[in-house]
Amino acid sequence: MAISTARLPAALEPGTQRDALRRWLGPDYRMGFLFVAPIVVLTLALVAYPFCYAIYLSLTRKYVGMPPVYVGLENYVKLTYDGFFQRAVFNSFIFTFGSVGFKLVLGMVMALVLTSKIRFRSFWTGVLLIPWVAPTVVSALNFLWIFDFSLGVLNYLLVRVTGILSQGVGWLSEPNTAMASVISVNIWRGFPFFGISFLAGMKAIPGELYEAASVDGATVLQRFVHVTLPGLKNIMIIVVLLSTIWTFNDFGIVYILTKGGPGGATQVLPVLTYEIAFGAQRLGEAIAVALYMLPAIAIVIVVLSKYMRRGRR
Amino acid sequence: MDKRGVARLQLGLSYAFLVILAVLVLFPFYWMTVTSFKSETQMRSLVSMFWPSPFASENYEHLVRKTDFVGWYGNSVFVSVSSTLLAISIGTVGAYALARLKFLGRGFLASATLITYLVPPSILFIPLYAQIRNLGLADSLTGLIVAYPSFTVPFVTWLLMGYFESIPEELEEAAMIDGATRFGAFWRVVLPLSAPGVLAAALYAFTQAWNEFLYALVFITNVKLRTLPVGLSTFITGDVYGWGYLMAGAVLTTLPVIAAYIYLQKYMVEGLTAGSVKG
Numbered sequence: 001m002a003i004s005t006a007r008l009p010a011a012l013e014p015g016t017q018r019d020a021l022r023r024w025l026g027p028d029y030r031m032g033f034l035f036v037a038p039i040v041v042l043t044l045a046l047v048a049y050p051f052c053y054a055i056y057l058s059l060t061r062k063y064v065g066m067p068p069v070y071v072g073l074e075n076y077v078k079l080t081y082d083g084f085f086q087r088a089v090f091n092s093f094i095f096t097f098g099s100v101g102f103k104l105v106l107g108m109v110m111a112l113v114l115t116s117k118i119r120f121r122s123f124w125t126g127v128l129l130i131p132w133v134a135p136t137v138v139s140a141l142n143f144l145w146i147f148d149f150s151l152g153v154l155n156y157l158l159v160r161v162t163g164i165l166s167q168g169v170g171w172l173s174e175p176n177t178a179m180a181s182v183i184s185v186n187i188w189r190g191f192p193f194f195g196i197s198f199l200a201g202m203k204a205i206p207g208e209l210y211e212a213a214s215v216d217g218a219t220v221l222q223r224f225v226h227v228t229l230p231g232l233k234n235i236m237i238i239v240v241l242l243s244t245i246w247t248f249n250d251f252g253i254v255y256i257l258t259k260g261g262p263g264g265a266t267q268v269l270p271v272l273t274y275e276i277a278f279g280a281q282r283l284g285e286a287i288a289v290a291l292y293m294l295p296a297i298a299i300v301i302v303v304l305s306k307y308m309r310r311g312r313r
Numbered sequence: 314m315d316k317r318g319v320a321r322l323q324l325g326l327s328y329a330f331l332v333i334l335a336v337l338v339l340f341p342f343y344w345m346t347v348t349s350f351k352s353e354t355q356m357r358s359l360v361s362m363f364w365p366s367p368f369a370s371e372n373y374e375h376l377v378r379k380t381d382f383v384g385w386y387g388n389s390v391f392v393s394v395s396s397t398l399l400a401i402s403i404g405t406v407g408a409y410a411l412a413r414l415k416f417l418g419r420g421f422l423a424s425a426t427l428i429t430y431l432v433p434p435s436i437l438f439i440p441l442y443a444q445i446r447n448l449g450l451a452d453s454l455t456g457l458i459v460a461y462p463s464f465t466v467p468f469v470t471w472l473l474m475g476y477f478e479s480i481p482e483e484l485e486e487a488a489m490i491d492g493a494t495r496f497g498a499f500w501r502v503v504l505p506l507s508a509p510g511v512l513a514a515a516l517y518a519f520t521q522a523w524n525e526f527l528y529a530l531v532f533i534t535n536v537k538l539r540t541l542p543v544g545l546s547t548f549i550t551g552d553v554y555g556w557g558y559l560m561a562g563a564v565l566t567t568l569p570v571i572a573a574y575i576y577l578q579k580y581m582v583e584g585l586t587a588g589s590v591k592g
Contacts, residue, residue: 024417025416026417027416028416028495031495032416035406035407035414036411038403038407039407039422039426039470042403042463043425043467046444046459046462046463050437050443051432051437051440053440053443053444054437057440109330109334113330113331116327117324118324124331125582126574126575126582127339128334128335128338130339130571130574133520133570133574134342134567135523135524135541135542135566135567135570136524137526137542137543137545138345138542138545141545141546141559142341142342145559146341146344148556153344160359188338188341245431246433249435251527252542255526256546256549269435270435270527273439274531277439286439287439290435290439291436294436301431301432304431305431308427309423309427
């Protein structure tokens, strides 16, 4: 709703040029335009223009320090048949869906724990949220140290303390465990956001619904399935889509932990973009890597923004 | 099982899961802190794995005396505070206009802001770098201060729009009947009532700037101008001694955000849920 009808009667009176302007631009247009001007300038300069420039650059052959040469869709076509790129796409999907799936489950556990009758609830809420506010790079570095082959505490716990394994595992240097390791760090960092959002959603479900279900003889599990889950549907959709975008585009965790290795086993699109751009200095191709998934991401963003706006009303 | 048995079982399970989650969440921070106080000799020998013995400050001394850490700390504080002030000033007035004022293009701008918030930095960082270089701001802290609002402003705006919409419009109308201008109503009525929201938004903008890695890694080449996340990541050397001062740096980098968060937890939890999701 761009223009309110609330003040129209006044504006409709025969009047000056200003009334016509107000009718056309809205009753608060002067203060409105003034207040949004900084956002408009910022968005145009730092998001919209770079974004359009990116689309243009992805259609060129561009090396750092050289003028771009227009090549049409060549970058995209080349990528489609490029084994490294295909692997990075595959890995990005594994990384994203693996992480988001576990975050959903752990977030639900967290929310259920925090709505039960435990003591010091707000204290525990605060504690469980810490991974979400701590700097991602610091967390990634912590895990790099924890996963360390010879001196890391994980191998120490598994080999020396509990004896579960007879010898240490190179968590980040073996292809089989590297992907699981980077995924687990992403889960660790991201699940509290799911938890706190579900917690807020659960608090909004009217207590009468649970009482009514109990009166009808519903078990705990039935109440969860028939009252809690439907009540959380919108929030779950929003949180899953948000996290999908964030996880798909997460750079720091993989870059710090493996740089895409070993041998490309954890190579994901954001890290590949960075490496082609600043390692190989091929900017056009790098941007094509970043933009290749744009249609899919754009669909997610549009659907998500619809849900988020609806949640506000 | 009777009703009380079920309730007990539920509570028992809750505590069990709580303990598991709390240990998983806290262990990396405990481990980082313990490591930062271990001497090099202790780390090499794998003795008293879970507690420093003796407590050594050598890692912190090394960090302060032999690395650029202190300078990076200053850079991070400067960039985070400046970009937060910028984002809050732009975002607050913008959010008020989008939430309350009636003018052409409001709906479009509100959608555009939300979509901007959702566009990931990994798509934007190369062209944004080109743009920052065009503005003559490459390899400078000003470049980061200008670039960070590209993600903090949409977030702040979106969060505060929700806040402003929750304040009854009648309060402003009453103020305006009493002779206040529209701006006066915003400045003296709405803004004071939204102080907790503005505070939460500022804290989040600060945290996002403090934690930001990709832009700082790409835009800055001068070692002295690095911010903390980038600086710390260059400490990865693979030798034992490196881990000691790396973890000391990690502790000092985490402290301000955790301290702010503990102190203002209530606002931040509210802000988090209001900003991205609203039930």
